[in-house]
Amino acid sequence: MKWMIALTLALLAGPGMAEVVPPPGMDVYVLGEVHDNPAHHAEQARLVALIAPKTVVWEMLTPEQVAAMAGVDRTDRAAMAQALDWANSGWPDFALYHPILAAAGEAAHRGATVPRPDLRKAIGEGAAAALGDRAEGWPMGPLAPAEQEAREAEQRAAHCNALPEDLLPGMVEAQRMRDWSLAALAVAAVEAGKGPVVVITGSGHARKDSGAPALIAAAHPEVTVWSLGQIEGAPEGDEPYDAVQTAPAPEREDPCRAFSG
Numbered sequence: 001m002k003w004m005i006a007l008t009l010a011l012l013a014g015p016g017m018a019e020v021v022p023p024p025g026m027d028v029y030v031l032g033e034v035h036d037n038p039a040h041h042a043e044q045a046r047l048v049a050l051i052a053p054k055t056v057v058w059e060m061l062t063p064e065q066v067a068a069m070a071g072v073d074r075t076d077r078a079a080m081a082q083a084l085d086w087a088n089s090g091w092p093d094f095a096l097y098h099p100i101l102a103a104a105g106e107a108a109h110r111g112a113t114v115p116r117p118d119l120r121k122a123i124g125e126g127a128a129a130a131l132g133d134r135a136e137g138w139p140m141g142p143l144a145p146a147e148q149e150a151r152e153a154e155q156r157a158a159h160c161n162a163l164p165e166d167l168l169p170g171m172v173e174a175q176r177m178r179d180w181s182l183a184a185l186a187v188a189a190v191e192a193g194k195g196p197v198v199v200i201t202g203s204g205h206a207r208k209d210s211g212a213p214a215l216i217a218a219a220h221p222e223v224t225v226w227s228l229g230q231i232e233g234a235p236e237g238d239e240p241y242d243a244v245q246t247a248p249a250p251e252r253e254d255p256c257r258a259f260s261g
Contacts, residue, residue, distance in 0.1 A: 019046070020228060020243045020245050021050075022047060022050070022051065022226050022228070022242075023226060026196060027190045027196060027224045028186045028187075028196070028197045028199065028213075028223060028226070029051055029197070029198045029199070029225075029227075030182075030186075030198075030205075030211075030212055030213055030225060030226070030228065031043075031044045031048075031198060031199065031201070031230075032201060032204075032206030032227070032228055032229045032241070033200070033201070033202060033203060033230050034203065034230060034232055034249075035091065035092055035202060036092040036250060037230070037249065038250060040247060041099065041100060042099065043228075043230060043245055044100050045099040045102075045103045046103075048104050048198055049103040051196055051198055052107075052196075053104060053107050053195075053196050053197055053198040054107055054108065054194045054195060054197070055107055055108045055109070055189040055194045055198070056100075056107050056110070056197070056198045056199075056200060057109075057110045057182055057186050057197060057198070057201075058109060058110065058112060058201075059113065059178065059182060059200060059205060060091050060097065060113065060200070061084070061109065061110075061111035061113060062111045062113040062115075063110075065085070065111055066109045066111040068083045068085075069084065069109060074101055074102055074104075074105075075102050077094065077095065077098040077102075081094040081098070097200075100200060104198070108189070108194060110185045110189065112182045112185050112199075112201075114174075114177050114178055114181050118130045118131075119174055122170075122173045122174050123170035123171070123173055123174050124170065126142075126173050127174075127177040127180060128141055130173075130177060131177070134184070135180075137219050138180060138184070138215060138218075138219045139215065139218045139219065140176065143172075147210075148169070148172065151175070151210065152169065152172055154204075155168050155171040155172055155175070156168060159171070160255065160256035160259045162256070175205075178205060179205055179210075179212045179214075180215060182199050182211075182212040183212040183213075183215040183216045186212065186223075187216060187219075187220050187223055199212060203231060203241075206227045206228065206229055206241060207229070207240045207241065208225075208227050208240045208242070209240040211227075213225045213227045226242050226243075228242065229241030229245075230244075230245045230246070230247065231244060231246055231247075232246065232247060232248065232249040233246060233248075233249070
């Protein structure tokens, strides 16, 4: 019923005002974001309340942080931030993320942050080497040359064209490692009967052509996935998501300033 109500409201809103309404019955819903955009997080919270997932997979959390949530009132923002040691996490203000957590109710949570030793090995030796036996069944081998070039170009742009060229392949492998972590946890939850699953992550990891949805489609085509990409400004051509939501960019310092001087 809640899906029908949401769909009706979206249709009544008219052109340019309709809210995104994900299809019911999917196994995994990947909800992308620009990490410091409040509008994106508000949309994620709205969708989490609508989807009512049994499991939420977080790019931002480690398994240890998830364990620290036990017994903490999820509606208490200050207590939850303290339990997660969020102030030292490196992520934007917890006030942006707490409404998503609160909207998830009694859902189980999974932390997908890749441990630093694994990430370093992925950068130096490749994601497949870092994963070892865990890579079995997943498409983690070398990319086709054109795909490798395209992903290096994305990493070049993401790092303000400031990284030495010889570092770009490692950045691609780090991205692939994070994609795998999100995908593997989502699939494991589905296989354990803990779906639907919501994945909270950056929009780069939500891409259907290269992110976690692409890995799931290749390794576990029986698992159904719906992906939302949230961006700032107008879409550029066909975006690689099932749905796209746009919002103005918040005021922020030039992210490329860190690479200058």
